[in-house]
Amino acid sequence: MSLRFNAISSINNNETNIPASTKITGIFGTNVFTLKTAREFLSDEAYKSLVTSIRGGKKIDRSVANQIANGIRAWAESKGVTHYTHWFQPLTGTTAEKHDSFFTLKGDGTAIEEFDGAALIQQEPDASSFPSGGLRATFEARGYTAWDPSSPAFIIEIGQGKTLCIPTIFVSYTGESLDYKAPLLKALEALNKSAVEVCNFFDKNVTKVTPTLGWEQEYFVIDEALATARPDLVQCGRTVFGASPAKGQQLEDHYFGSIPERVYAFMRDYEQESYKLGIPLRTRHNEVAPAQFECAPIFEEVNIAVDHNTLLMDVMSRVAKRHKLVVLLHEKPFAGINGSGKHNNWSMATDTGVNLLAPGKTPKTNLMFLTFFVNTIKAVHDYADIMRAAIASAPNDHRLGANEAPPAIISVFVGQYLAKVLSDIETRVSTKFDEQDEAILKLDLHRSIPELMLDNTDRNRTSPFAFTGNKFEFRAVGSSANCAISMTVLNTIMADTLKKFKADVDALIEKGDKKEIAIMQVIQKYIVESKNVLFEGDGYSEEWHKEAERRGLPNLKTTPVALDAMVTDKAKKLFESNGVYSHTELEARHEIELEKYIKKVQIEARIMGDLAINHILPAAIAYQNDLLSNVNGLKAAGLGETAYKSQLTILKEVSEHIQVIHDKVNLMVEARKVANNIADTREKAISYESIKSTYFDEIRYHVDKLEHLVDDEKWTLPKYREMLFLR
DSSP: OOHHHHHHHHHTTOOOOOOOOOOHHHHTTTTBOOHHHHHHHSOHHHHHHHHHHHHHOOOOOHHHHHHHHHHHHHHHHHTTOOEEEEEBOBTTSSOBOOEEESEEEOTTSOEEEOOOHHHHHEEOOBGGGSOOTTSSOTTOOBEEEEEOTTSOOEEEEETTEEEEEEEEEEEETTSOBOBSHHHHHHHHHHHHHHHHHHHTTTOTTOOOEEEEEEEEEEEEEEEHHHHHTOHHHHHHSSOSOOOOOSOSSTTOOSTTOOOOHHHHHHHHHHHHHHHHTTOOEEEEEEOSSTTEEEEEEOOEEHHHHHHHHHHHHHHHHHHHHHTTEEEEOOSOSSTTSOOOBEEEEEEEEETTSOBTTSOOSSHHHHHHHHHHHHHHHHHHHHTHHHHHHHTOOHHHHHHTTSTTOOOSSOOEEOOHHHHHHHHHHHTTTTSOOOTTOOTGGGOOHHHHOHHHHTTOSOOOTTOSEEEOSSSEEETTSBTTSOHHHHHHHHHHHHHHHHHHHHHHHHHHHHTTOOHHHHHHHHHHHHHHHHGGGBOOSOTTSHHHHHHHHHHTOOOOOSHHHHGGGGGSHHHHHHHHHTTSOOHHHHHHHHHHHHHHHHHHHHHHHHHHHHHIIIIIHHHHHHHHHHHHHHHHHHHHTTOOGGGSHHHHHHHHHHHHHHHHHHHHHHHHHHHHHHHHTOOSHHHHHHHHHHHIIIIIHHHHHHHHHHHHHSOGGGOOSOOHHHHHHOO
């Protein structure tokens, strides 16, 4: 019996182990070194130093770090921890960790448990073994992980083992960022500085602005045995072949439907693990596609939210194994149905308790809302190409523009109410504001659009960047992506735009304009300059693609081309002037992402060839032989041609598909050989994109046709109807 049928027969034997109900507040954060825990385990001096570092961004003195390290170790050991690791996010797209024990031997041979400030603050992993884009050579192996006090330490439980994890940044010996976290922290600080200065136009009490993030994580869950029987899922995380089942998502019966019991048990299990790690999950539900689900947390500060999402993906994958399930985080694991995104809901909050993307009840607070609202639109308009580059990847190329995923064209959806407000302001472009003309300043946004602020906007699923009440939702981010990439770009472009806004307003004030009038003049100017990026309609329509081209909006459909935006003079000036990336760091990241694209497409091409030659064609040829034997038998029996006419037709179809698959796979292999000899990384990526667009869909078409023709008993790969509906 094939793996496929063994997998199907094993499903009924899987037990559903539902975790016991636990009050969330009773376990939330129990494996996190929170400030409340720190108060218990640290001296007053150490505690105050830690709080100052977290809230004020000040460095912790190394002498105090020893006290903090001892307190963290005491807490960890009280929970059965024996090892610790610096937990970081290298440019592989996953997390990294190297475990060390607290155990050590003193000079006289005495065994003790030890964890000092030096071990807490810094470690030296091998930097040459991680992607560096040329920043590090193999003989230049030194890199540093450095503690990030703003993200609390936590304990990860794997089986019976427990490890203390210290969130860190990862930098090279010469200081360049080799991870996602270090640039993100710089971008957050850049936005804080720019946003505070603009906030002070309205409220001098604002001293800090904190960007917030609420991600929505979409994912697929399928049976482990079925996944194991699919080499493409094992190696690529997606199915490179697979005919659409009779039933997919056309009945729309899965969305928000009753959660299958086995998946429900898995959800509750990973939620409990997440709660212990301080991940504030709030929502779970069925998504639109069969076997697709979603979870979402309460909003947090961006840095913490990014760490929590990265950690969650690891937790989900590990916990799934307990339930003999597999979590698929690939952006498009199955063709013909919805892919998965990671919607990044982003806003900004002041230390005075104001959400800067929520309108207030007075003209003054409305004007502050308008300022940040319009500046966001302006930032997206001016840097749409860089935002597109931030979500570019081989997996996301499969998703963008298909089955409710937004297109590659970056546009902004604001809803009809706010679109009218912006239009009303724009129509006054020929009118100079003066102190007697305050009507525009008294736009009562709170009164005119209260429903909007209660999330009663249209949910335009085809918009990559939509305003949804009191936040913007960056819908184009892929489900497997690290949120830090898009958040670094978004916060940087916002910081840069706010700097320009303040300079423009200050210039008008210096000329004698009243502050409010100057602010309104600049808002009006920005609306006019950025209105081309606003779009309220169907992002899939051919009309929009033509209209976007007419407006001059970039339509960068593939990753190799989209990534070019990261190394333009505009991008280098943007990131360097805001202290986020140096020129060399941008060039390195461009190289890394291109290499990542090449490798992913290369692996998929190899898997397609392997499956076609070793799984598909043998099954098709075996069926071909059966048909031929049947035809020859009927001929030998003296029956007329009408007795085997249908068999001959099927035989001809099967034979044609076999021939095309064989020929195209060979051509694809030869094309890979040519591509592999290209020295320039970008040209090599372009070549692999050409291989993908030339061969992938065509080979898949003929394989999927064979799936419908070949005897089901001979087909060795689990089919969509089984993977999507059996669990």
